[in-house]
Amino acid sequence: MSAGYPNIRLRRTRATAWSRALHREVLVTPADLIWPLFVTEGHGVEEPIGSLPGVSRWSVDLVAERAREAAAAGIPCIALFPNTQAERRSENGAEALNPDNLMCRAIKAIKDACGESLGVLTDVALDPYTSHGQDGLIDDEGYVLNDATVDVLVGQSLNQAAAGADIIAPSDMMDGRIGAIREALEEAGHINVQIMAYAAKYASAFYGPFRDAVGSRGLLKGNKKTYQMDPANADEALREVELDIAEGADSVMVKPGLPYLDIALRVKETFQVPVFAYQVSGEYAMIEAAASVGAGDRDALVLETLLAFKRAGCSGVLTYHALHAARLMGA
Numbered sequence: 001m002s003a004g005y006p007n008i009r010l011r012r013t014r015a016t017a018w019s020r021a022l023h024r025e026v027l028v029t030p031a032d033l034i035w036p037l038f039v040t041e042g043h044g045v046e047e048p049i050g051s052l053p054g055v056s057r058w059s060v061d062l063v064a065e066r067a068r069e070a071a072a073a074g075i076p077c078i079a080l081f082p083n084t085q086a087e088r089r090s091e092n093g094a095e096a097l098n099p100d101n102l103m104c105r106a107i108k109a110i111k112d113a114c115g116e117s118l119g120v121l122t123d124v125a126l127d128p129y130t131s132h133g134q135d136g137l138i139d140d141e142g143y144v145l146n147d148a149t150v151d152v153l154v155g156q157s158l159n160q161a162a163a164g165a166d167i168i169a170p171s172d173m174m175d176g177r178i179g180a181i182r183e184a185l186e187e188a189g190h191i192n193v194q195i196m197a198y199a200a201k202y203a204s205a206f207y208g209p210f211r212d213a214v215g216s217r218g219l220l221k222g223n224k225k226t227y228q229m230d231p232a233n234a235d236e237a238l239r240e241v242e243l244d245i246a247e248g249a250d251s252v253m254v255k256p257g258l259p260y261l262d263i264a265l266r267v268k269e270t271f272q273v274p275v276f277a278y279q280v281s282g283e284y285a286m287i288e289a290a291a292s293v294g295a296g297d298r299d300a301l302v303l304e305t306l307l308a309f310k311r312a313g314c315s316g317v318l319t320y321h322a323l324h325a326a327r328l329m330g331a
């Protein structure tokens with residue numbers, strides 16, 4: 001008698017819906033989702049973003065409404081990104097340090113609206129504030145300066161924490177910024193403000209629509225390859241993660257998402273820390289484009305990709321589909 005077929009038939013457990021449900025290895029629920037939201041000036045303003053169909057920038061009053069909807073749908077956390085007006089952008093991104101900037105006003109409005117029912121994650125990097133669209137301070141050749149940038153990022157982080165941010169998420173990829181930010185938060189008494197490090201962030205072609213959303217695409221000359229990672233590298237991602245954990249990160253992120261699932265899995269298996277993936281703007285646009293030409297069912301595509309992140313060991317996913325997905329799961 002053979003040890004395999006026909007005694008072993010892997011199709012047995014797949015034969016019925018109840019059995020498939022019983023044997024499912026991972027689940028994705030609304031509690032796995034972080035919803036990125038774009039903020040713009042004004043009152044009662046919604047600005048659709050052309051390259052991100054279905055995603056808009058919202059004025060502070062309306063972003064607080066979106067946040068309430070997220071909490072009601074069971075989403076635990078939102079992520080905020082500001083579209084800073086051109087006249088408030090500058091060479092050194094000083095608006096990032098303004099305690100009354102768009103970001104800080106949005107944080108306060110959301111915390112007022114939602115209190116402890118919703119976490120607010122804030123992006124730390126200078127690209128929404130610089131006139132050149134780079135994430136840091138640049139020298140005469142346009143090279144992004146590491147240590148001088150870290151000093152500004154520390155100030156930006158303290159500014160966001162003072163406004164009420166729950167999770168500081170540095171997306172700049174400067175060396176040493178997690179340790180510097182952690183130390184400053186501790187000194188300022190923000191001992192329970194978390195840091196989610198964009199630890200393994202790649203110089204990716206999938207960020208285009210995001211740069212439209214924050215208004216930096218037209219400003220950016222060149223690329224971000226001197227600080228974001230080379231898509232060819234995986235071992236290097238583990239070194240990035242190891243350092244950020246040692247410097248005090250509470251959780252780490254891999255970005256983009258689906259094309260880098262191998263990185264997420266290796267990080268999880270190597271370090272056993274909370275790992276998040278950012279399913280970025282270009283990935284969202286790809287799913288929307290596929291669905292719009294009938295190449296796949298939108299809802300099924302969305303849910304399948306979210307499940308893939310859970311299978312790869314992620315604690316959660318930043319996705320522009322979050323509210324829609326949470327409602328699908330609740331249905």
Ligand SMILES: NCc1[nH]cc(CCC(=O)O)c1CC(=O)O
Nearest residue numbers: 125127171206207210280281282
């Ligand atoms: N600090 C920049 C930043 N923070 C989040 C994203 C991309 C997110 C997305 O594409 O959805 C980017 C783009 C970039 O590095 O140019």
Ligand SMILES: [Mg+2]
Nearest residue numbers: 173174175240
């Ligand atoms: Mg690093």
